Amino acid sequence: MAPGRSFGSSRLERRFDADPVICAEGYLFELERRGYLQAGAFVPEVVLEHPSKVLELHREFARAGSDVVLALTFYAHRDKLRVVGREDALAQLNLEALSIASRVAQETDGLLAGNICNTHVFQPGDAAAAGAAREMFQEQVAWAVEGGADLVVAESFAWAEEARIAAEVISDAGLPAVVTISITKQPTTLDGLSAAEACRHLEGAGAAVVGLNCLRGPTTMLPLLADIREAVDCHVAALPVVYRTTPEHPSFVSLEASRPDLVPQGRPFPTALDPFTCDRYEVAEFARQAHDLGVDYIGLCCGAAPHHVRSLAEAIGRRPEASRYSADLSKHAFLGSAESVGRAASLDASEV
Numbered sequence: 001m002a003p004g005r006s007f008g009s010s011r012l013e014r015r016f017d018a019d020p021v022i023c024a025e026g027y028l029f030e031l032e033r034r035g036y037l038q039a040g041a042f043v044p045e046v047v048l049e050h051p052s053k054v055l056e057l058h059r060e061f062a063r064a065g066s067d068v069v070l071a072l073t074f075y076a077h078r079d080k081l082r083v084v085g086r087e088d089a090l091a092q093l094n095l096e097a098l099s100i101a102s103r104v105a106q107e108t109d110g111l112l113a114g115n116i117c118n119t120h121v122f123q124p125g126d127a128a129a130a131g132a133a134r135e136m137f138q139e140q141v142a143w144a145v146e147g148g149a150d151l152v153v154a155e156s157f158a159w160a161e162e163a164r165i166a167a168e169v170i171s172d173a174g175l176p177a178v179v180t181i182s183i184t185k186q187p188t189t190l191d192g193l194s195a196a197e198a199c200r201h202l203e204g205a206g207a208a209v210v211g212l213n214c215l216r217g218p219t220t221m222l223p224l225l226a227d228i229r230e231a232v233d234c235h236v237a238a239l240p241v242v243y244r245t246t247p248e249h250p251s252f253v254s255l256e257a258s259r260p261d262l263v264p265q266g267r268p269f270p271t272a273l274d275p276f277t278c279d280r281y282e283v284a285e286f287a288r289q290a291h292d293l294g295v296d297y298i299g300l301c302c303g304a305a306p307h308h309v310r311s312l313a314e315a316i317g318r319r320p321e322a323s324r325y326s327a328d329l330s331k332h333a334f335l336g337s338a339e340s341v342g343r344a345a346s347l348d349a350s351e352v
């Protein structure tokens with residue numbers, strides 16, 4: 001199938017008229033913080049065990065400005081469910097996740113997205129392993145079609161070849177594919193392609209949107225985006241993790257703890273990343289810069305919370321429902337003006 005332009009009549013393509021499309025992610029990390037999902041395997045059993053919590057987070061992200069309602073089927077593939085002994089629940093979990101997301105997409109006029117991801121069974125140069133990954137994508141994409149998805153997001157691929165297989169499977173199913181790769185500490189995919197080269201291949205495999213998600217935070221993802229924009233004709237996606245990665249530590253897995261003696265295996269990833277969390281203003285700056293580069297599918301990955309998504313949306317000119325409660329510090333007792341707070345109540349923040 002030809003590149004993304006062939007999906008000209010899709011709901012996703014029409015949403016691009018209001019450029020850009022916003023996609024909130026980070027469900028696994030946020031539900032883990034809230035106490036409904038176990039770090040480690042990060043399998044979204046929460047869909048079956050606490051569906052109301054998934055529904056609520058979808059609503060919060062949509063209310064904060066997300067156009068896409070992403071069904072929580074990340075790591076809900078056959079291999080991961082085997083790890084937690086729930087392979088019997090594979091179909092049920094996928095269909096229930098799509099049903100929950102569909103309800104919120106309808107409530108909010110959002111785009112319903114199915115979701116597939118890296119498999120851990122893929123091995124480069126191993127045709128049988130590639131075939132196994134393809135079959136896992138095919139069964140999940142079939143459920144996305146059955147669940148009425150407008151598009152399928154395929155993400156977090158460190159191997160460009162695995163991402164290419166995902167793009168093919170989604171395109172063959174007749175849905176628009178948003179396919180994003182994850183760049184590790186090295187500025188290439190594990191198969192040695194630059195991010196731009198990998199994205200060009202994905203466009204050739206039929207993806208409607210190509211780009212990057214996860215592993216890198218705003219400051220270490222941004223430098224890769226201009227080359228991607230130049231390399232492809234289709235839409236470009238950027239969904240960083242919401243953590244302060246640096247040139248010395250480009251991925252959030254590589255960040256170093258200030259107290260390695262306190263945290264598991266001496267590293268902050270994935271359960272002690274709190275002190276590296278970006279604030280809402282850093283997220284807004286990223287959104288503006290990415291949009292200026294021509295990125296037109298913008299979102300956030302691991303670490304995102306609704307206030308980050310609202311900030312991202314406002315930075316590119318939106319005013320989502322949650323903006324009703326965006327900060328107005330002129331009314332704060334210490335930070336507001338004497339006039340707005342009342343002279344007697346006003347305190348100078350420098351004295352507090």
Ligand SMILES: [Zn+2]
Pocket residue numbers: 026213214215241301302
């Ligand atoms: Zn992520």
